[in-house]
Amino acid sequence: MTVAPMPASSPEASHYRTSARRRTSIVVRRLALYTGLTAGGLAMMIPFLWMVQTSLKTRSEVFASAPFSFPTGLHWENYTNMWNALPGVTFGTFFQNSLFIATMATIGQLITCSMAAYAFAVLKFRGKSILFALILATLIIPFQVVLVPNFILYRYLPWPYSDSGNWIGTNLPLWVWAFFGGAFGTFLIRQFFLTIPSDLADAARVDGANPWQIFVRIYVPLATPVLATLAIFQFMWSWNDLLDPLIYLRDLPSYTTTVGLAFFQGQYIGNWPAMMAGALVSLLPMIILFLLAQRYFVRGITISGLKG
Amino acid sequence: MSIFSLARTGSVLRRARGGASASALERTGRHRGPRDGEWRWALLFLAPTLIGLAVLSAGPIIATLGLSLTSWDMLEPPTFVGIDNYTNLLGDARFLTALRNTFFYTAVSVPLGLILALGLAMAVNQRIRGISWIRTMYFLPLVTSSTAIAIVWLWMYSPTGLFNNLGSVFGMSPQRWIANPTLALPSIIVMSTWQGLPANVIIFLAGLQGIPSEYYDAVSVDGAGRFARFRYVTVPLLTPSIFFTGILALIGAFQVFDQIYVMANPGKPGGATITLVYFIYETGFRNFHMGLASAASWILFLIVAVFTIIYFRTQNRWVHYQ
Structure with a gap:
């Protein structure tokens, strides 16, 4: 994270305002970063999530239901x-x-x-x-x-x-x-x-x-x-x-x-x-x-x- | 015997001068003495490895070549048939399918895997709190068996599975991903790429973290943008990692078997997805044509060797070592 130097000529007030805005933008970027990376990670884990949820469904549920619907109950009997x-x-x-x-x-x-x-x-x-x-x-x-x-x-x-x-x-x-x-x-x-x-x-x-x-x-x-x-x-x-x-x-x-x-x-x-x-x-x-x-x-x- | 002696000084020098000149110093024999005969110890330490090398790898490679010139069903003694197995293979439609599939698999999965891994490595190369947890999500496929993963993906690809489910949301008509001969191999490649990503990402990540930040600072001062920094700093400095990952991916791709066995077993749809190693398995250990299987093994060996050599030859042109 390289921070560009502030223009030397900017008045004090504007200086503070800018750095406050910059701080906000850093927070926003961090948040976007976390969201993006977590979303990507979850996408990467789709096969695992799909495996887990299917393993807890009944056979008829598996064929009838929409993707990533929760099972009606936890059908541990599959195990x-x-x-x-x-x-x-x-x-x-x-x-x-x-x-x-x-x-x-x-x-x-x-x-x-x-x-x-x-x-x-x-x-x-x-x-x-x-x-x-x-x-x-x-x-x-x-x-x-x-x-x-x-x-x-x-x-x-x-x-x-x-x-x-x-x-x-x-x-x-x-x-x-x-x-x-x-x-x-x-x-x-x-x-x-x-x-x-x-x-x-x-x-x-x-x-x-x-x-x-x-x-x-x-x-x-x-x-x-x-x-x-x-x-x-x-x-x-x-x-x-x-x-x-x-x-x-x-x-x-x-x-x-x-x-x-x-x-x-x-x-x-x-x-x-x-x-x-x-x-x-x-x-x-x-x-x-x-x-x-x-x-x-x-x-x-x-x-x-x-x-x- | 003094040639074998490890002079203490020699060892220190080797470390100091980077290994090159120490042996010359020892050969002068100035340090002969108490450590004569270390080769006996070496023999002791290396005995298992040497036996393994002779009996389990070097010997069998020669043996495979010999067997490839015979016809042998493991019941009758082998008979010498010359190069018949090789000529028969080149006229065998199933073998040619396996060969074509293996090349297709390699040609698509290797570049695809490298490009995706590079992008992903750059994405997770962040110094933020909790990054190791985030990386764990991406790394998880690393430890999975291709057998279990292929079964999971078989279900995702099934007519009522995840892909068709998601596709229907976007108005796509359901596909028979694995049963359709045209889609089968690309579908398997997608799965293998997903599974192979973590290892490549880890290597690239190590490479990225080895790039000194001064390089980025230097080009930033010159006014380089995001793409220029990627093009002129990241990529050139990452070429050793790319080279290394590439060779591993190449060798691995030529040997693909597990997912083919699970998804194509028994060779459905009409053998559309069989690969060279699957062909070797089927010919040798299901149909017991050991000579033919050996010939196919040698062809695989030659292909891998030729591609590895060509790949290494290109090294000077594009790999920059710091």
């Missing part, structure tokens, strides 16, 4: 109907599956990406920059390119507890990979490790600490914010992923929330209230996480352009 709609399972099962897969993938990425990041940021070895460039290059490779060979790989990995006798039909292909590094996480944490002054590590080294001890006792504790950022993003990606669970999961009780929801949508075509209830329930954990940890999301995207 219980949706929750128990599929035979033999509830959405709770899908939630458990998603939670397990997302948690394991997050743990795997946190451990192995921070290890790799430490090597790239702190250790010195031959071929470091070439290897780092190679890992960054995998960022631009569409992962669908490796879909078929990975599927074949998992088909050859034995697993006695599955019907197939291998990893297909289990959730293993959905999270074990995370224990083998990742370009995004490595890059993100490396950038942070580079900002840690080496004096700390030097002091520890003088006291006889080896690189592993320096990593675990100095670098990892200092990197908590960036680790939280990676954790949040990996959890979100795993939670929202559709293609991989679709390929690897075979029976209903093993489905994740996304595959369960897509399956449910195929089974209940036209039952919009139940479907909106399902969509809302599946989105809720991530929305809550976002509201609690918005700055970590923003930071993660700003640093590395991570996105969903």
Whole structure:
């Protein structure tokens, strides 16, 4: 807000009048700004509002009423109907599956990406920059390119507890990979490790600490914010992923929330209230996480352009 | 072994001089000694990453190329067919539809997403009280799954849904947004643009906040108006952010799948909206033509690689780093 200098020649009275008018115009502009931005924000949220209000209506209301009319009553039964709609399972099962897969993938990425990041940021070895460039290059490779060979790989990995006798039909292909590094996480944490002054590590080294001890006792504790950022993003990606669970999961009780929801949508075509209830329930954990940890999301995207 | 040693001095110098000259100093070997053999530690720290790189990404890329030259239904052993899969794909109407749709989707959604995101970023780039709450409203789609969002939009687009409801207020006749082959893909693009906005806005917002206010002051003194400030300060200084967002949007657009799966499943209306990744999924994991799916994967890989390289080549012409 740059304020233009007042003309020096203006008499005192007029000076006051003008600045009072200016103050009013600033207030008006502020008000317009708030109104405009809030209206835009609400427009952006229309799909969410539409989802919520449909999820509380009856089916006949949905087809009869005008847009954004309030439901006649709060029909919470849409939620219980949706929750128990599929035979033999509830959405709770899908939630458990998603939670397990997302948690394991997050743990795997946190451990192995921070290890790799430490090597790239702190250790010195031959071929470091070439290897780092190679890992960054995998960022631009569409992962669908490796879909078929990975599927074949998992088909050859034995697993006695599955019907197939291998990893297909289990959730293993959905999270074990995370224990083998990742370009995004490595890059993100490396950038942070580079900002840690080496004096700390030097002091520890003088006291006889080896690189592993320096990593675990100095670098990892200092990197908590960036680790939280990676954790949040990996959890979100795993939670929202559709293609991989679709390929690897075979029976209903093993489905994740996304595959369960897509399956449910195929089974209940036209039952919009139940479907909106399902969509809302599946989105809720991530929305809550976002509201609690918005700055970590923003930071993660700003640093590395991570996105969903 | 001294080449591998990390001289403490080297590391300090690297930080001081910006990284370029430190390695030369180490190579003189003046600082050989206690930290010899750090490559063993590096190997330990990198072991999971190296295995993952070899077994889960680099190896499979080569394997996909090999498989794309075979015919394989996963029951019989694969048979070598040369480039037949590629020639068959180029004569396959469904593949060509997928290819055309993917290009259309990318060509429309990338510029549209960037322009809208830039406008929105400038709108929410305000230093006013409560701005973070306002931004939250705009950022919310960031964390949503495309699956759930596609279902919500499917309902908004349905014959009795929100769009036709609103349209009727303005005297517009109801449309079959998704069932109409002409409208289906544009409708999906609108949805994806909405969902993709927050990430782009966040990057642009960071870029806008990185522009020193002196630049604006300087051109204001020269009498520049609102548009001139946008044209000659904001846009040039934002080109690195635009470049960065552009590459992410480009790569993402070529890989679109979730919303296509939900909205086009099973390939309705008449396959009007299928994309390359949907084609790969369908060919490989529904019909088990692994060779054909691999060939389609490689075509996708080549397209993304070529476009990425071209995009990077144009960088010098329009991206201004401060």
